[in-house]
Amino acid sequence: MTTLDTLELRETRDPYEPAVARLIETEPLTELERLFVFEPSDGQALGHRPGQFVQVWIPGVGEAPISICSSPTRGRTFELCVRRVGEVTSHLHRLTAGEEIGVRGPLGNGFDMTVMQGGNVLVIAGGLGLAPARSVIEYVLDERARFDEFHVLYGARSPAELLFRHDLIRWRHRAAIHLLVTVDRPDEQWRGRSGVVTKLFADLPRLNPERTCAVVIGPPVMFKFVVVELLARGIPQDRIFCSLERRMRCGIGKCGHCQINADYVCVDGPVFTYERMRELPEAVT
């Protein structure tokens, strides 16, 4: 237990003081989402885990928690996929290369990739969930020898809302990864699968459940349906990893905004095993 008497006086960076990152390049992904490549101005890589997030700060506007969508295996830069939904994200969308922003993090627990080593990895991503999922996907591809079978299921609402099209095309043609994509609402040009993401389970080969870890990232409504499929395939509850979204403010387990039941999403999460999520009734409601 920490009491003031036992706390050392130490000189640390103030936890609310952001580091500086410079925008290297940016490109539109859809009508609402853009990809941003940043480099920390001190030249040091973030040193993040797949699934962690940063608090992005636009001075004078505010902060927004954004998942890191690139793998730590990709050098000094880090990438953010940002949907334009509020003030901070709208300002981000207007940034041009060379401009600087504030960044706090990496924050949160992220995925423990060592737990997944040696076995199969099954990623299920819905909507914007592909952004954090991409940090896992790139990581597994870069460290491919350490994992066995690798399957990715991705569902978007419509073809126009598919994220990371260049990546999807590259991944489709690699033997190292088995990718299945579906859209809820196909248009006339769409040649791929349609329907919700859980329909893709029918096209999965049989996986040894004891040797498989599942990564689930998507909108709250997706979780319960996906988890039902995973449990039906015998994947143990403590090998189903879900990443949750909450209104995170401080990002360091103090301000209370992201609390679900006894847990703080910003420090205890955003990644929770399904085993833990069952103890948190508010987790996906």
Add this chain to the structure above:
Amino acid sequence: MSARILNRGELLRLIDEAACDRRLIGPMRRGEHAFYEAANRAAELDLEGPPCVYSPKNHFFPPEETLLTFERKSRSFVTRTVRHETSTALVAVRPCEVHGIRLLDHVFGAAPSDEGYLARRRATFIIALDCFRPCRDEAFCGDLGTNTAHLGFDLMIRRLSDAEDEPRGAERFELTSATEDGASLLSRTRLGRAADRDDLDAARAYDHRKAAAFPRRLACEADDLPDVAQRGYASDIWERTAARCYSCGSCNLACPTCYCFNLRDEVSLDGKSGARVREWDGCQLREFALVAGGHNFRAAPAERLRHRVMRKASWIAQRTGLPGCVGCGRCDRVCTAKISLVEILNTLAREQDHDHAGHT
């Protein structure tokens, strides 16, 4: 260091000594209420009156404060962290409030530590004042054991004489220290005298009197409180009670253990500079669990009420090992809809007793 016994005049001199190089904050009477406010001398403080309406947490954790300032350049910016370290002597802090401060110390001290809070906290000398009877009907500190504190202050005042049986001016105040700073003030000022045998008897009598003075208010054991709350998660009490909740957040404002906050930016008129500001927030307010995109994770007042009660009765204790509710009754007192925390807990405990009886 052993206790010292001071009379009223000596106690006031001791407080003035503690405040000679610090600002003095203590209970100041405003009509029938008291508030922790600045005073010039100890004699201005109301040491006999009711506990303050608000806990003294705002002296370490102000309702609004600047964390850092920034200046925008054309394509970048610079920031500067702001520290407030005014030395303060905080006087007549009640045991429940001491427990509240200990929780805040734990939360803000946990890594990564909130250096701004800790700087203020380290610059504060706390003189606590023990309670020898409950201050209000809504209080259940006696059940929780938070009506007594052994840590989390520099000096503790206990008024060994009964208020009724000793004339003003002849009272005996026992001063004990919990820190080196407290002990050194006592030994440096050499006020009063060392406690003698008669004082020790009086202290024992005080303990007995105090133990009998706090009636039971809680319908379950304090240790069972987390389980009672947890088992009540699916109860319909949240719906029933929240039907009259205004979601005003008054309970959050008054609570010694509420520490939730918001961060926001303020910008100068020319847009070139500004500040990052922290302000109190409250889980009972509708926007508290709203995420970007519009989804509210606790849109219904019943969900928010349950969140607050669970947090106080169970979750904070689970996380920190410290009481999440100190039983002070402030939330009941300030509630605009007369919602009572202790009544909710007692109703849950009784419902569960009843259910249990029904099954056997």
